[in-house]
Amino acid sequence: MNAASRTRLNQLPEWTALGKHREQLGDAHLRELFAADPQRAGKYTAQVGDLHIDHSKQLVTDETLELLRELAAATDVFGLRDAMFRGEKINTTEDRAVLHTALRAPRDAVIEVDGENVVPKVHAVLDKMSAFAERVRSGEWTGHTGRPIKNVVNIGIGGSDLGPAMAYEVLRSYTDRNLTFRFVSNVDGADLHEAVRDLDPAETLFVVASKTFTTIETITNATSARNWLLTGLQAGQEAVAKHFVALSTNAGKVAEFGIDTANMFEFWDWVGGRYSYDSAIGLSLMIAIGPERFREMLDGFHLVDEHFRTAPPESNVPLLLGLLGVWYGAFFDAQSHAVLPYSHYLSKFTAYLQQLDMESNGKSVDRDGNPVDWQTGPVVWGTPGTNGQHAYYQLIHQGTKVIPADFIGFAEPVADLPPGLVGQHDLLMANFFAQTQALAFGKTPDEVRAEGVPEELVAHKTFRGNHPTTTILAAELTPSVLGQLIALYEHKVFVQGAIWNVDSFDQWGVELGKVLAKRVEPALTDGVEVEGLDASSRALVAKYRELRGR
Numbered sequence: 001m002n003a004a005s006r007t008r009l010n011q012l013p014e015w016t017a018l019g020k021h022r023e024q025l026g027d028a029h030l031r032e033l034f035a036a037d038p039q040r041a042g043k044y045t046a047q048v049g050d051l052h053i054d055h056s057k058q059l060v061t062d063e064t065l066e067l068l069r070e071l072a073a074a075t076d077v078f079g080l081r082d083a084m085f086r087g088e089k090i091n092t093t094e095d096r097a098v099l100h101t102a103l104r105a106p107r108d109a110v111i112e113v114d115g116e117n118v119v120p121k122v123h124a125v126l127d128k129m130s131a132f133a134e135r136v137r138s139g140e141w142t143g144h145t146g147r148p149i150k151n152v153v154n155i156g157i158g159g160s161d162l163g164p165a166m167a168y169e170v171l172r173s174y175t176d177r178n179l180t181f182r183f184v185s186n187v188d189g190a191d192l193h194e195a196v197r198d199l200d201p202a203e204t205l206f207v208v209a210s211k212t213f214t215t216i217e218t219i220t221n222a223t224s225a226r227n228w229l230l231t232g233l234q235a236g237q238e239a240v241a242k243h244f245v246a247l248s249t250n251a252g253k254v255a256e257f258g259i260d261t262a263n264m265f266e267f268w269d270w271v272g273g274r275y276s277y278d279s280a281i282g283l284s285l286m287i288a289i290g291p292e293r294f295r296e297m298l299d300g301f302h303l304v305d306e307h308f309r310t311a312p313p314e315s316n317v318p319l320l321l322g323l324l325g326v327w328y329g330a331f332f333d334a335q336s337h338a339v340l341p342y343s344h345y346l347s348k349f350t351a352y353l354q355q356l357d358m359e360s361n362g363k364s365v366d367r368d369g370n371p372v373d374w375q376t377g378p379v380v381w382g383t384p385g386t387n388g389q390h391a392y393y394q395l396i397h398q399g400t401k402v403i404p405a406d407f408i409g410f411a412e413p414v415a416d417l418p419p420g421l422v423g424q425h426d427l428l429m430a431n432f433f434a435q436t437q438a439l440a441f442g443k444t445p446d447e448v449r450a451e452g453v454p455e456e457l458v459a460h461k462t463f464r465g466n467h468p469t470t471t472i473l474a475a476e477l478t479p480s481v482l483g484q485l486i487a488l489y490e491h492k493v494f495v496q497g498a499i500w501n502v503d504s505f506d507q508w509g510v511e512l513g514k515v516l517a518k519r520v521e522p523a524l525t526d527g528v529e530v531e532g533l534d535a536s537s538r539a540l541v542a543k544y545r546e547l548r549g550r
């Protein structure tokens with residue numbers, strides 16, 4: 001279906017039907033929904049790969065789910081999905097195909113962009129990455145002075161940082177513990193300083209990750225890193241080749257920076273930055289976990305890709321999760337979505353999802369440039385759940401906002417946890433299960449009174465409940481499971497963008513700030529008058545210069 005020929009979302013009869021259904025549902029409580037349907041707990045579960053999904057604590061009935069699926073059909077979500085998998089240029093504002101799914105396709109798959117099968121290129125780069133990763137891991141790749149590499153510093157930002165940095169944390173127990181990994185993203189010099197201060201340049205490899213190789217933060221940090229290296233080694237430009245590799249789509253700019261393009265690992269414009277960590281952008285991660293584990297992760301992605309591509313609407317999990325988000329945004333006025341992992345290793349998971357979701361669907365015009373008058377992407381937030389419980393869960397339990405949340409947990413602790421700490425896992429997971437129960441069912445005033453609580457405190461100690469959650473449970477946090485989780489969220493975001501009719505694959509909203517920063521910099525350093533600087537910003541710049549004694 002052509003975007004231009006689409007009926008506006010909120011004028012579709014399917015949308016109106018959902019609105020009516022929402023009114024009928026009113027304040028129906030999860031207590032009632034569970035009481036009304038004894039099968040509910042078992043019925044509202046789904047499985048994709050190793051992920052067990054329980055959405056029984058969502059504010060939905062059979063009818064809700066049916067109406068949501070009808071909305072998906074009316075907005076042709078699967079039509080757009082098929083166009084994506086076929087390599088059509090569904091990123092219309094940039095005229096690009098959207099083919100992160102090709103990054104994890106098997107060797108014999110055929111996926112064409114402009115008539116060219118891209119799968120052989122993908123595997124050629126993966127093979128080159130594997131060979132390089134093995135050389136670093138085995139100590140065969142040596143630095144300028146002949147010493148093996150002990151430290152890998154990834155320099156990148158946004159999609160060229162968040163993916164590998166997150167996945168490195170998630171898969172820490174699979175990493176080569178003899179190597180040190182650091183991830184530098186912020187243009188604040190402190191980031192690079194703290195990352196390299198205790199490293200020996202002779203044993204340090206910089207992996208400069210940038211799709212465009214023009215991102216000012218990354219090029220600035222890479223330039224400073226090169227200075228640090230050459231000063232530390234007291235060497236000339238010839239040392240760069242042994243200590244710098246590049247991950248990019250832009251060979252010209254890589255060469256201009258002084259990195260030998262033989263040490264460049266390529267990817268392509270049909271891979272969006274926030275969808276890129278299973279491309280060459282994953283090189284640091286591959287060095288950390290080894291090529292075999294990396295491929296297991298890719299297989300996990302691919303498994304969920306195939307599920308999304310082929311499963312019917314009734315059992316299609318990314319479709320389900322996407323629809324639930326649409327439901328709360330449109331009909332409950334939910335502004336945010338919390339992702340609450342019960343795993344220390346997932347500490348950067350939500351930060352990663354923030355870019356994936358908010359940069360993809362944080363849009364307010366549709367694919368034809370018309371303003372939307374329905375909610376689009378939510379604010380995604382959250383930290384590992386147990387820490388959150390002692391901080392912001394108060395607001396989720398008793399505040400005034402509707403905050404749908406995903407709870408992610410694992411039956412097994414990671415394999416290399418010392419036996420003395422394994423016992424803590426049940427306590428962690430007891431919290432995991434207790435929280436979704438408390439959120440869903442709450443505690444009534446009568447239950448509070450029955451505990452002998454004085455009347456004036458009853459309201460304070462009452463939990464309304466009815467807070468919707470999805471539970472995602474897997475046996476173990478493996479590379480494959482990580483791939484499955486990320487692909488699940490990628491496709492969920494896709495579904496939502498398709499329904500909201502936004503281009504989920506551009507990011508024009510990040511441009512204005514970049515342009516202004518370039519113009520403001522000379523005002524800070526040299527006091528140059530910046531044309532068009534507003535009165536407030538001009539005063540702040542003057543204050544900054546005064547504070548810096550300029």
Ligand SMILES: O=P(O)(O)OC[C@H]1O[C@H](O)[C@H](O)[C@@H](O)[C@@H]1O
Pocket residue numbers: 157158159160209210211212213214215218273274359507510
């Ligand atoms: O990989 P790069 O070209 O350096 O881009 C890094 C990041 O910066 C941009 O501003 C975009 O907002 C991100 O989508 C991108 O991931």
